[in-house]
Amino acid sequence: MTQADDGSRSYGLNDAVAGLEALVGQPHISEDYVRFRIDLLKAQWAVRGALDDAARTVGAGHNGKERVPALDPTAVEFDGRLLESLCDALREAVDKPGRDGGDISRLASAAKKEPDLLEELSRRAAFGPDREYLESLGRRLEIYTDALLFVGRTLAAPFVTVAARRARRAGDGSQEAPRDSGLCGLCGSSPGLATLEQEEGQRFLFCSLCGNRYGFRRLACPHCGERELEALTYVHLDDSDPRWIETCNTCNRYIKTIDTRKLPAGRPLILVVEEAATLHLDLLAEREGCARGLPYAACV
Ligand SMILES: [Zn+2]
Numbered sequence: 001m002t003q004a005d006d007g008s009r010s011y012g013l014n015d016a017v018a019g020l021e022a023l024v025g026q027p028h029i030s031e032d033y034v035r036f037r038i039d040l041l042k043a044q045w046a047v048r049g050a051l052d053d054a055a056r057t058v059g060a061g062h063n064g065k066e067r068v069p070a071l072d073p074t075a076v077e078f079d080g081r082l083l084e085s086l087c088d089a090l091r092e093a094v095d096k097p098g099r100d101g102g103d104i105s106r107l108a109s110a111a112k113k114e115p116d117l118l119e120e121l122s123r124r125a126a127f128g129p130d131r132e133y134l135e136s137l138g139r140r141l142e143i144y145t146d147a148l149l150f151v152g153r154t155l156a157a158p159f160v161t162v163a164a165r166r167a168r169r170a171g172d173g174s175q176e177a178p179r180d181s182g183l184c185g186l187c188g189s190s191p192g193l194a195t196l197e198q199e200e201g202q203r204f205l206f207c208s209l210c211g212n213r214y215g216f217r218r219l220a221c222p223h224c225g226e227r228e229l230e231a232l233t234y235v236h237l238d239d240s241d242p243r244w245i246e247t248c249n250t251c252n253r254y255i256k257t258i259d260t261r262k263l264p265a266g267r268p269l270i271l272v273v274e275e276a277a278t279l280h281l282d283l284l285a286e287r288e289g290c291a292r293g294l295p296y297a298a299c300v
């Protein structure tokens, strides 16, 4: 474990893989999903490592102080060769017994003939996202829009993460969310998880794309900013569980929340582990009639 330059905890790939492996066999955990996440994470970290080694200009835009998010989406560079290798690794990850790799195989085959396809998909899935583009591509390649959204954001995450960290170090934009919005101040994406921390239960949100951690007011919907308490509901599977969902009747969305004060002492909070450990809460939210949010694609 190391301390990141923003003061938040950070961890290495081995810590995250060990944390994911430790979930296997626990209640509510899908072993296949955990194994899939491990494969994805290793592939995403390989790209992050290559980007760091090359010290490329995966660019943060130079924005004015007020501008949020910090990243100019058009300035984030996606390396075609690394995207192709990440897509191949994804194809290998889904080409295992019990998993359906048809969608990614079709995408990878199409990408061999259309060199710009993976970059276009990554960019349009990461920023916006551009649903019209995803639907049109989905019809053409016979791939569900949700699958394209997930793959596109998974492909984009390492590039956006590296660019976001550089923007933060350069002092561009804000690590914090814009006022009354729970969107990431670095890449503009919506949060994937929330935590309550420290004695007073201060709330932090974690970006579903770049993994940025930022403070947000406790009693407000992080998606639409709703602050009327009647509109906000907590749904627990079990009252003693340190993980639950908070739903919003105004925008019909939800956020998975982890009370870190109730986790075993000394245990590091590893986001991708928490994401896999709370998969059952997404199903609970679906049963509650909440709309599905953006998939968690961050490689942290
Ligand atoms: Zn972000």
Ligand SMILES: [Zn+2]
Residues within 6 Å of the ligand: 221, 222, 223, 224, 225, 226, 248, 249, 250, 251, 252, 253
């Ligand atoms: Zn809301």
